[in-house]
Amino acid sequence: ISAGNLTVGTHTISFRVQDDDEVWSPWQTDTFIVRAYPTANIISVSPNSTSEGNLVSFNSSASDPDTNETFDTYRWRSSIDGFLSDLSAFNTTQLSPGNHTIYLNVEDEDGYWSLPVNTPLHINDIPEAFITNITPASGYRNNQTYLTVTFNGTVVDNDGSITDYYWNSTLIDDPLSTSSSFEIAVSSLQTGNHTITYQGKDDYGVWSPKAVYYLQVYENPNSTMGSVSPQSTYEGVAISFSGSGSDADGNVTAYEWRSSIDGIFGNSSSMTNNSLSSGFHVIYFKVRDNDGLW
Secondary structure: OOHHHOOOEEEEEEEOOEOOOOOEOOOEEEEEEEOOOOEEEEEEEEOOEEEOOOOEEEEEEEEOOOOOOOEEEEEEEEOOOEEEEOOOEEEEOOOOOEEEEEEEEEEEOOOOEOOOEEEEEEEEOOOEEEEEEEEOOEEEEOOOOOOEEEEEEEEEOOOOOEEEEEEEEOOOOOOOEOOOEEEEEHHHOOOEEEEEEEEEEEOOOOEOOOEEEEEEEEEOOEEEEEEEEOOOOOOOOOEEEEEEEEOOOOOEEEEEEEEOOOEEEEOOOEEEEOOOOOOOOOEEEEEEEOOOOO
């Protein structure tokens, strides 16, 4: 006889035999207990799709046809992370990225384990952004050598693809760019210390944490040659030189006058010189600011 055909509980089993004279033996009895395995039920895994680090709640129930429905152990297990909990309900933020199969078994007080039940759970991998480089390391406005700044970045997503990019500066209201890499004119950047942030969004709709870089934008000073008087004279005659300078992000700290024939001959904004050599001079004037920029 199959135990599956017997009712759960304690059975008294009676047995006797009859001989060929049709005489029955006394009854022989014994006790036989039919037990049932418990049944596990996953009530909810919520949410069943979310990103790494977010809270996931697990809830369950169990049943047992035996009279006493006491369950000693719950065993939650992930196909990726292994053992999760021995409680009927719990929360966690420690699940690894990937497609999990969540299993639940329960054990009753008689030591019988249920068959496992399972449900799927997806944990999205959060993308990670990296600023590869920003070239040059400092930007210079009003400069004829470095007219642009190049920004290069990359975003890594282990379980999908990147759909959007976002560059931002603390000194600019609008986004710098929505491309992974780009080039921008230095003249469009405000002078000062920019905190540059870079992010990428994956195909699950999740933005990476911000990658941070610091970019200092300087402005070269402006020089103005006021006068050279007289502009034509004899050797040994005093010539007056007058100039000025300005600096948008600081102040002027030094001046330099230079002749195409005699080289440097002065270091103040205004001066007089009577020692220039005879010949046709091209006179140059420049100023230096407190950042050391000419």
